[in-house]
Amino acid sequence: NAGVTQTPKFQVLKTGQSMTLQCAQDMNHEYMSWYRQDPGMGLRLIHYSVGAGITDQGEVPNGYNVSRSTTEDFPLRLLSAAPSQTSVYFCASSNSRSSYNEQFFGPGTRLTVL
């Protein structure tokens, strides 16, 4: 199993540009989520999905869109990048049907918006 994979690893954008951060998992997990990590603020939930076709907002959803057309993929779209979106983005997944319900994280995407 590759686990949770994210692409790209690094990205530099100019203000106003759009892009999609990719996330995929091969563990057949229903639950997937996106976090951003900023110094001194910990990880904050952006959007999450409890299964294909179902998404919901987390703590800091503004400026981001998600969709979940398959169980495996959960892309995060930045519609019009702003310097405040400079951060490290992590995707995670877990098996909601398991009582153990451990969350697995991808390696992260480091985004800089100029």
Add this chain to the structure above:
Amino acid sequence: KQEVTQIPAALSVPEGENLVLNCSFTDSAIYNLQWFRQDPGKGLTSLLLIQSSQREQTSGRLNASLDKSSGRSTLYIAASQPGDSATYLCAVKSSGDKLTFGTGTRLAVRP
């Protein structure tokens, strides 16, 4: 709203020392608590997960305890090594599958 606090924010110890990292949370209605390790510039690696019905979990030199009623968890690291240097994060699952994270304890183990 669940809030998670980790104290201290940073810790430096000599190699071989036993140490305890602390995590506290405000809402005791949790499903589980998970401890992660994060190396600089890397992702999160899950270390231990404690279900709300459990008191502790052990993996090698690591032992995590949970006192749900007081809103506390501790991560005990025995015989620390320089390779243990990293940031340690705790996260609680309170509703659905969403995690609330603390801001972490940055650990440095000096040779």
